Amino acid sequence: MTLQTVRSDILAGTVVFLVALPLSLGIAQACGLPPFVGLLTGVVGGIVVTIFSPSRFAVSGPAAGLVTVVAGAMESLGSFSLLLSALVLAGALQLLAGFLRAGRWICLVPGSVIQGMMAAIGLLLILQQTPVALDTDGDSVTKIISPDSVLVALGALLILALWQTRFIKRSRFLGRIPGALMAVLWGSLMVLTNDYLVPGSLADLDRLSLPEIDSFSEVAAQFSHPEFSAFWRNGAVWLTAVTLALVASLETLLSQEALQKLCPQQPQPSADKELLAQGVGNMLSGCLGGLPITAVIVRSSVNVNAGARSKFSVLLHGLLLFCCGLFFETLLNTIPLASLAAILMYTGYRLAHPELFLRQWRLGAVQFIPFIVTASAIVLTGMLTGLALGMLSQLLCSTCASHRSAIQLSSYSNHFVIRFNQNLTFLHNARLRDLLAKIPDNSVVIAEYESAEYMDRDIWLTLAAFSEAAAARGIMLERWPRAEDPQLVDGGVH
Template sequence: MTTLLGKNLKYDLNASLVVFLVALPLCLGIAIASGAPPMSGLIAGIVGGIVVGALSGSHVSVSGPAAGLTVIVLDSINSMGTFPLFLATIVIAGLIQLALGLAKAGVIGYYFPHSVIKGMLTAIGLILILKQIPHAFGYDVDLMGDQAFIQADNHNTFSAIWYAIKYHSIGAIPIVLVAMAILILFENPKIKSHKLLGIVPGALWAVISGIVINSLYGIWKPEWQLGGDHLVNIPVLENLGQIGNLMTFPDFSMIGEGTFWIVAATIAIIGSLETLLSIDASDKLDPYKRTSPPSKELVAQGIGNTLSGLIGGLPVTAVIVRSSANVASGAKTKMSAIFHGVLLMILVLAIPNVLNLIPLSCLAAVLFIVGYKLAKPSIFISIYKNGWDQFIPFIVTVVAILFTDLLVGIGIGMVFGLFFVIKTNFVHAVTLTELNGNYLVQLHKDVSFLNKALLMKNLEKIPAESKVIINAQKAQFIDHDIQEVLNDFIASSPDKKIKVTVIGLNYKIHQKI
């Protein structure tokens, strides 16, 4: 174990630094968009990294506050009345998740169609790119953690790009261009493997370049210098004795109210679904194709949410943006997720003034690279080659997520995915083959009432005085309606002088009255 940790340490540390840089503005942005204290997002990121990371069975997924829960959290805080009352519902939601995990409810994660998961990943990639364009132009009205199509200022993803071009901050553009150039340069294998340059990941060089360029503006181009909302903004402590002031503790005074339990159950269920989707997607990104135990993940999330609620943090889920950044940065084990949580905890407390110098346009460059890796043109081509039954649910999921939000888009994609699953099963469950006047009716695997019309249509094609074999040996399940159709055909076959041979089917010939 120690040898393996040492072997992977370089990769996990590098990945953790990139994930930290991605997580820092997202944790703050999600908290602000949720109507919660900014520190609550950072607490959730720390708990998600260290606690959930340690308990999780996933090798590459990263947990923290989720953009997909922003609207739910905002509405829940309003319905509960105060943030401490809302924190109490997070504690109970965590206990519900823990119970679901112990009851092995995570198996539901195995039933998400592959095409929908790929669509979700691609949509997240496109959203990252589209949402970072305004930040690249220095138009930082929209919070970095927001992934919804309609923004808080009633602009949408596309109109925000137009406003960003129209009302840009000129100083942001050189920063993002230099950062992008550095990141692309560090994608070169020769740079990555270089003894000196490969020690520090490109994302850190990109951030350093952003801080340096913005500082130089103050000397040579003061009107270009970025400040205020254009920079990372985390709370600054005057001394470590003020740590307690950053925490908020739960209020359980409404635990007997129905509203309290509705909010807790909603957070538990939606958070669990987002987690299961994210770890499934993370496993598909994992270059080693390792599989995460879903029920164990629910247990880890449950413990994480219970702790996060107790010390003033937002709800925690596995999150695909940070997980994608983790994989894209070369993470080997779950230690990268844990290290990113440690970095959040230490650096936010130790050097907040330095972190507050980072331009958001610089971090946008990091997310551009992550987004491109998730939504490369080659992904669209490969899914298209798999056939329409895979491509249509994939593209519907992508479009639905782009124009709504993650959970709604996934729901729409699931409907289309299940439709094609049923359609495929409908077509292939019953087949009719003819050779020289001999007919073979084959029942494959599960034959439900949905196949009744197809079966009747095939049986009607069989002419009088034919020989028919009905083979049900491959059928694991035959619905009662199907059995009735077959019984009626067998019972009426003597009238048409049809000779029927039945294999692997128990039937009763109806008596004529």
């Protein structure tokens, strides 16, 4: 490790820390948990997971994609301790998946379902954080919206949008400052300025509430622990654990795939080893009172773009989060919750960007239907049910598309070519009859069936019936499959 490498890693680690800090605080707040929980999760992901991870550049920590899962689990389980039990169990499931080398099966999850899941997460983030930005719990239409909170949230959203423009990105100075950090600074400056000029004017504006930590015993008091006494018989805990393990693993492995395209590593980091690292991290996070951990592509890409050379940059970001939680709680407590809500709402907007829906629509029904089914089902029913319905709809759409392309009919003047592109079952019989019915009298029909190694008996009966009626209609058959062919003894056509 050279001096130049260390300097690059220090810069990258600092930039990642500035991105991770507001997100960690905002994710904890969105889950209805103390902000210390978000910092703790960032520390475990930034240090422990990084040590075990095979990737040099992946940054792990609390992810916005799991906010909806955690919030729903808190409501269904009724206690944070049971959620921590589910998180420990989810980590154990990830360890088991890593040992069983299940990481390679990520490729079986259709892209349309994954896109639908991310869009649903984005929509849910917007729905959940809008009441926070308005400073209302969303349960009463009669509650007055706080204009101060709205002003802070709108200002933060405008800053986040401005930071995506070419003017900011091309700036050598401003382009290096994370937009999320500027949104947080805007809220803090609003609070500090008003407290100085007009003391008490923003007293009703909800802010972070990190505890003051002056001793080791006070640090220990911030940790929560899972409840293992009766969770084995609690089906809701197991369902939550499976959901957390599935979604966290999906997001992690997809982030690794995206990171590999952004910055290729040779040899490519093992997906199974990454699952093991994430499992260790989630088990430890659950034992200490943290949130679910995943590899996060936003922070990972920031790490690469900032010039990271080794794992030291990720470790440094974890250490900085640790120091921030211990020594800068007074400064962090000036951050309004509306600023953090705006950051998560903007994150949700980018996950569920209208262009994503248009892009899926342009890909055709086979891609759009599973995408919209997944997104809608997750919003209306929950994560696991939505993913299952999305997978089922993709299977049905793909089967229908495959079914239609199995038999094709093309014409050249009065010559017709019917092609059998794959093995045919009784399910293809209706389409075969429809295509044969389109062939007019006094035609020449050529059959191409070399790609079909098997045909059900129903297919042969349909072909035989058409062959018997062909002469009376003046239809000449060429290379037509015959039921008396000796090759049919074993069910094949060759």
